[in-house]
Amino acid sequence: MAVLHPLTDAAATPEARAILDEIRAARKSDFVNDFWRVLAHDPALMRATWERLQVVMAPGALDPLVKEMIYVAVSVTNGCSYCVHSHTAAAKAKGMTEAQHGELMAVIAMAAQTNALANALQVEADPVFRAER
Amino acid sequence: MAVLHPLTDAAATPEARAILDEIRAARKSDFVNDFWRVLAHDPALMRATWERLQVVMAPGALDPLVKEMIYVAVSVTNGCSYCVHSHTAAAKAKGMTEAQHGELMAVIAMAAQTNALANALQVEADPVFRAER
Amino acid sequence: MAVLHPLTDAAATPEARAILDEIRAARKSDFVNDFWRVLAHDPALMRATWERLQVVMAPGALDPLVKEMIYVAVSVTNGCSYCVHSHTAAAKAKGMTEAQHGELMAVIAMAAQTNALANALQVEADPVFRAER
Amino acid sequence: MAVLHPLTDAAATPEARAILDEIRAARKSDFVNDFWRVLAHDPALMRATWERLQVVMAPGALDPLVKEMIYVAVSVTNGCSYCVHSHTAAAKAKGMTEAQHGELMAVIAMAAQTNALANALQVEADPVFRAER
């Protein structure tokens, strides 16, 4: 149902095939989801996206599960169906419990609600919230 | 610059004034930001919002700083200027370091980017991501 | 602060000036807000927008105040600061009471919240909600 | 296809089952749509959402059909497929005529259009639209 069809390994160019192999190696899994198989139509864009994703989602000052939940929050807010599915699954794979999932959704819904109120009221940011030059 | 002006304590109804006092008590601070002072025009909506916020943002399966960063992520994605200012300040008050702030922004930007790609390609969710009935 | 500056009547082309006059006549007011004065840089786009707006917002199966509140709801959700300001003012001018304004905001915030939950859960539309072919 | 599967009455916890019963009683119908059956995985979030919804959508300064159409407008603008389906159905159940539905869509589309123009032009809100302190 996509704009472009997902490519099998056999149909992918050598450059795209190499990235599919890198994804499998990084994830220690034979499965590669269709986002990458569709993006494989443009190996340069696929490589830039995959490489940046590895850097951004690596453990750092925030742990990988927290990063994944933030990813879900953005995806929900953007209404990206595919991304909500894939990153919710990724968060579960990284150990998100049912209780954490429930709280994640409650915070997202709360923020959506007060974002709407602040936008409706057009409240101007209090001076104390702004960085001084 | 708001659609309604922020109410001082003196101008607020007794019902709204009571909530302003609750906010000060909960935050152990004399300062109440303008979101609440503008919302004070509708004490019923103000009370429902404040009470739900307390429940949702309380420590639970997720710690308060993680919840606050998720709140920022939603606010950024909704483009709510007031909310980004106030919740970024709240996250800093809860201990968000510069490194954590940087990673928060990097994850938000990464998600925005792949959300756009998934929407552009209209990739259909892989069966493995879907809950079985 | 706009991308293009608002045009005074003197600076507008005759075609744009004619539309400014139509706006004044339709509203029975000498004041024309800056949206139209900025759009006046492109008289063709200005005319198409003004004429369609007149048709859409005229009394019909829905009364003008209801239409104006729907307009506010969309503008809030899109985070369009200018539009929230101008259409909230328009709704007040058409008789929106404080109580109606409060309920309008409460519904917008409620919808934002359940929209977020439905997007987070990716619930599929129940068959009963869908039109049969 | 949801992230979590809809729960039957038998599969729901007693707490969630009680809310399903409340929904049936309030609506005078045996049917409960899947939004609630999926949300039933988190009875606390389900209860908070259901109770708030009852308060917000009750007859008040705005009549229930107007509230429902405002709900549709927000849902369309957020691109929430489930919500557009369910709240359009709810609006029809509350008496929305074909002519009202057509005008609702025309206003939503008009607002989307001028929101885009105002955002493109970055028009600053006229002083007359702003609340004085």
Place this chain on the structure above:
Amino acid sequence: MAVLHPLTDAAATPEARAILDEIRAARKSDFVNDFWRVLAHDPALMRATWERLQVVMAPGALDPLVKEMIYVAVSVTNGCSYCVHSHTAAAKAKGMTEAQHGELMAVIAMAAQTNALANALQVEADPVFRAER
């Protein structure tokens, strides 16, 4: 799966049928996509939309393919699944190459990313970017 079902030519009113004929004539094709067949439930809205679309998308200072790619960019950003499908198809029909499609997606994704960063940082527009009065 739509809120209203697509109308066949036989089921459409004479007014809607006339527009279906105009669409076929303008496109030199017998096929009319479902957007128009669903919109046919409201012939007045259908006519206003079709007539404006013809004016806006006609060759002018921008060529039709560039206009179509801009249309795709907006549709992707709004997360409108139908529109992404139909306008990507239209862009291909107007000659969009695979390389152009790849670059279009890369620009959309880049903009989504820096939009998120600018919203996260709440950078104020540099004075040099603003139109002088």
Place this chain on the structure above:
Amino acid sequence: MAVLHPLTDAAATPEARAILDEIRAARKSDFVNDFWRVLAHDPALMRATWERLQVVMAPGALDPLVKEMIYVAVSVTNGCSYCVHSHTAAAKAKGMTEAQHGELMAVIAMAAQTNALANALQVEADPVFRAER
């Protein structure tokens, strides 16, 4: 008014300062806009963003002005005020005429309008628009 203040060259770290120099060299101008000066608080994110931007916006299958107009379209749709200002200025610097600007806005507004209609109607993508597996 930003969440973080813009850094002068003197206040930036050597790593950020080097990127500021690269921006000046690439643009053949002494001026660096505040987006980069605020992002300079996180040199790693600043570098990743700057380097990717150079690749994406370089001349290719699409010319730089077309890319810039697509960037504006996304920024308008996301309601990113800073980005609309900066990329509209960039498009003008790359030769966008008033007529092209007007058509760009007309297409953005048209797409916003039909996106809203397609979302309101929840039209399902015609089979002919979908990629076959």
